[in-house]
Amino acid sequence: MTEYAITADHLRLRPHDSSVYALDDVSLRIPAGAVVGLVGRNGAGKSSLLRCLVGLTEPQHGSAMLLDCPALALDDATRERIGYAPQLPDLFPWMNGYEHLRTIGRAYTRWNEDRALTLAVQLNLPLGIKADKLSGGDQQKLSLVLALAHDPDLLLLDEPMSSLDPLTRRDFMRAMFSAPFRSDTAPGTSRERTIIISSHILSDLERLVSHVAFMRDGRLQVVDSWDAMLEHFRVIPSDSPDVAADAVIHRNKRDAQLLVDTRHAPSWRDAGRALTLDELFMELNT
């Protein structure tokens, strides 16, 4: 089993009509089985990063690999193991849900029509209506069903739940981890799914993630396990003594405070309290 499901090396992306880098030297290594929350303000580069990872956008510099295969040259075997849902659902307007499933299902050997139909029912998605007549939320649901139906080993989701109500989001979060037609107790089937998901609904991410990657202005600010952030990241006043430079994750000038990693500043280990994902986001974007 491959050690890293996703690797990115020094990605640089500057759109033609812009003088600003959408991605500015982004490197990333995601271990297999991780669930990574990608968090940042609008325009931080989350979608650009996901598009480069999946091979839809070619960066000016750098490279990305998915499941040990170059993102820009994915072979069929690897492509079948990947599921992607873009921020704006990419559907055929004249086809209904059933037709989408049938058409797209043909491209995948691990396609399971029953799984897809079950998920559609769970999400309350009507499959007989043409895509361009579906509500925004239902289009998003169809996009997600299509991303999951072939039981991918790697899921890349760009704000997949932005139009969904809280109950539907819960159902989808359950579906993200489940494999209803794969026996959980059968030997040798510990095939874990790696997921990278960008979302603004941070309370959802807190239930799901093993890791969080914060982005700002095209750069990764900090990437770590979520448990480590809860246990070690603290906010302290700017003028605090005994703070090594490498302990400082972010300086918040406006409020005169520092976000520190207390593994590198042990004397501050018991200062303050753990921050919620929401609070970390605010801190890192101030």
Add this chain to the structure above:
Amino acid sequence: MIFDIAPTAPTPIYRQIVEQVRRMIASGQLKPGDDLPSVRAVAMHHAINPMTVSKAYSMLETEGLLERLRGVGMAVAGNSGKSTRHDKAAMLRPALETAARTVRQLGFSDAEAQALFQTCLNELTKKERHD
């Protein structure tokens, strides 16, 4: 399910599960031999990452509180029944330390705080009698 999980609380979810199981074993709510809900069941019920539950169960297994029964899942270990007063005190301290900090921040005197705590205990007793 038997767990009460608050995903946005500052405590990591796996730690919430670990501490709840410890408390339930200490109080006798969970007895040696009792089955715990499967990782999958807990994850699906709360819509959380199954790895989080798995991590909690593994930690409890390492501590000796849980044991893995083949084909069944996790169960309370045979020798985990007796929790000393000392162990229980260690489990109570964090909640009391948090309360103590709040008392100081709000400027209550020790006597006022203790009186308030006694009121809370009395209210609980009254509620338990009614149930």
